[in-house]
Amino acid sequence: MSERAKQRAKVTFEGVSKSFDQRGGILDVLEDIDLTVADGEFVCLLGPSGCGKSTLLNIVGGFERPTAGRVTIDGVEVEGPDARRVFVFQEYGIFPWASAWDNIALGLRHLPRSEREEIVQRTIDMVGLSGFESAYPMELSGGMKQRVEVARALAVSPDVIYMDEPFGALDSLTRLTMRSEIIRIWQQERNTILFVTHDVDESIQIADRIVVFTPRPGRVAEIVEVGLEHPRDLGSPEYGEIKNRLYELLGVRHVI
Ligand SMILES: Nc1ncnc2c1ncn2[C@@H]1O[C@H](COP(=O)(O)OP(=O)(O)OP(=O)(O)O)[C@@H](O)[C@H]1O
Ligand SMILES: [Mg+2]
Known part of the structure; x- marks a missing residue:
């Protein structure tokens, strides 16, 4: 049994799909999302703009209902916002x-x-x-x-923190500092964190696992385990390999 399987499941998404009615048409935003986040885990949701990342956070946060499937926290189905x-x-x-x-x-x-x-x-x-x-x-x-x-x-x-591109408005140096600060705090507090980003480097610097989404309708393309100790060496070959894999999954070539 893997280390993660031994940890307690905190958040589970089971077959979660979401469609919106938009001006008479139906917009399929999320399709059949299955994901289990362990207690105390730091998970990044990475994907192109419009693939449904914020929608997924709104669903787990209780502000939107899924069209199909369900989300549970500590085994209890999410039906609305919760102060914890x-x-x-x-x-x-x-x-x-x-x-x-x-x-x-x-x-x-x-x-x-x-x-x-x-x-x-x-x-x-x-x-x-x-x-x-x-x-x-x-x-x-x-x-x-x-x-x-x-x-x-x-x-x-809080036992779970949802972060939606929290550092997106900051300059690149401040972003770097904030990332290491958030990791330091998380190592101390061990909340479960779901962190949305479309920044590949950010996801590798902070996450235990990175859930990569396809373009809309967002499906899980792959879940990438980072497996590097903090503080992370951004110049290491392992870092480079993960980065290449993520770009490949996102369908982007970053070699110039
Ligand atoms: N309340 C809503 N009603 C109708 N359509 C919506 C609603 N919320 C989101 N959408 C649509 O769902 C799609 C996904 O939006 P969402 O905000 O989840 O994407 P995102 O992955 O967070 O994108 P970004 O990286 O740009 O923030 C978009 O096409 C958006 O127009
Ligand atoms: Mg968003």
Whole structure:
């Protein structure tokens, strides 16, 4: 039995398909997705624009219903959003009128003040925003705003985190930093993470496994096991091999 098979299944997709009615026609977006994500696993969903990645996250997040098939978390079918699971989008999710501290504390209003303060401080430290507690989003850089977004998600101790191209708006250097930060935090917290990207390098740098989708209607083309220790050597032959395989699956030649 493989190591993964011994781990507990956290999220399962069984024969998930999704079609939308669009101006009288039917648009098939996802077709027969089967996938099991282990507890504490970091999985990237990689595929071309429009193949249904965000739709799949919306389905597992409980915001959309599949047309066919089902999704379970801890063996329970997903039927709507659940506060134990959070989304991280690009930076636009944070409130401009609230300080970094207040943005992060938003999901903790039900907790006693002392507990709330302890959690906010801990997550602020975790994402490297100490000293910026009272800053407003307009006073923060893009990368710092994204840290607020990540901290707000972590503050509620989610068991599953859905990330939809969370670093897409950042410059390439900040993206690199944020990737290693998210890995450091994940190694500490061990949440299950489903991370959407269409960036091949990003997926190899962070994921345990990469689910590669076909163009719409999105089907699973292949699931690629990364199998490299963190921190990863981006110049290693193994890295290059995985990269070639992913480009091949995506039907792109990257050799010039
Ligand atoms: N609520 C909706 N109603 C109708 N069509 C939708 C809806 N949501 C998504 N779609 C369609 O489903 C397809 C997949 O969209 P989705 O946003 O899931 O793609 P994606 O893989 O996340 O793309 P990108 O990488 O560009 O973000 C698109 O053609 C889109 O027009
Ligand atoms: Mg998308």
